[in-house]
Amino acid sequence: GAGVSQSPSNKVTEKGKDVELRCDPISGHTALYWYRQSLGQGLEFLIYFQGNSAPDKSGLPSDRFSAERTGGSVSTLTIQRTQQEDSAVYLCASSWGLLAGETQYFGPGTRLLVL
Amino acid sequence: AQTVTQSQPEMSVQEAETVTLSCTYDTSESDYYLFWYKQPPSRQMILVIRQEAYKQQNATENRFSVNFQKAAKSFSLKISDSQLGDAAMYFCAYRSANSGNTPLVFGKGTRLSVIA
Numbered sequence: 001g002a003g004v005s006q007s008p009s010n011k012v013t014e015k016g017k018d019v020e021l022r023c024d025p026i027s028g029h030t031a032l033y034w035y036r037q038s039l040g041q042g043l044e045f046l047i048y049f050q051g052n053s054a055p056d057k058s059g060l061p062s063d064r065f066s067a068e069r070t071g072g073s074v075s076t077l078t079i080q081r082t083q084q085e086d087s088a089v090y091l092c093a094s095s096w097g098l099l100a101g102e103t104q105y106f107g108p109g110t111r112l113l114v115l
Numbered sequence: 116a117q118t119v120t121q122s123q124p125e126m127s128v129q130e131a132e133t134v135t136l137s138c139t140y141d142t143s144e145s146d147y148y149l150f151w152y153k154q155p156p157s158r159q160m161i162l163v164i165r166q167e168a169y170k171q172q173n174a175t176e177n178r179f180s181v182n183f184q185k186a187a188k189s190f191s192l193k194i195s196d197s198q199l200g201d202a203a204m205y206f207c208a209y210r211s212a213n214s215g216n217t218p219l220v221f222g223k224g225t226r227l228s229v230i231a
Binding site for chain 1 (some may be wrong): 119121147148152157158159160161162165167206208210211212213217218219220221222223224
């Protein structure tokens with residue numbers, strides 16, 4: 001079946017502009033995660049959705065970052081007034097949301113470059 | 116908070132040889148999961164192997180195996196009979212088993228090159 005998809009694949013924007021990154025999780029997965037991968041760094045957790053529960057926003061680096069998940073499926077990560085330090089690969093992952101040891105399935109990511 | 120450390124930014128191995136990637140972690144929890152993920156140039160993270168902390172037996176998946184030392188908080192990945200397709204970034208990750216569905220905590224990764 002289809003895996004996790006993300007769009008756009010690459011995004012170049014100017015400092016100060018807003019951007020929206022989209023994630024389509026695997027059908028039926030109730031858990032959805034956003035991670036950020038900066039150059040030379042590991043993956044940094046941003047936000048996590050589980051079913052209809054309030055999202056865990058503890059990883060968002062500033063109030064310029066927000067995310068929503070509509071209908072328990074597609075998620076959009078929005079970065080307002082982008083800064084150069086926001087340049088990174090943004091990865092989305094989904095899972096069944098049942099077990100701590102379950103696999104998180106990742107999308108190919110969106111590479112964001114802020115000029 | 117849990118942390119994961121990968122002390123080898125880069126490693127290389129000859130094709131068909133064996134290589135071991137190191138990972139240590141810090142936690143006060145007794146029940147957790149450890150993972151190794153592979154990230155090829157396509158950027159898509161792929162699960163290689165997982166280990167449940169309460170299981171003493173080391174996990175194996177074909178050419179991939181781990182050496183899990185719970186007391187030492189060490190979780191190394193051994194790749195046997197290395198192939199060109201194994202070239203990628205490898206990330207070690209931790210996940211608590213006590214807090215419902217929590218995000219993964221990743222190390223900074225090890226870039227593995229395979230030499231033909």
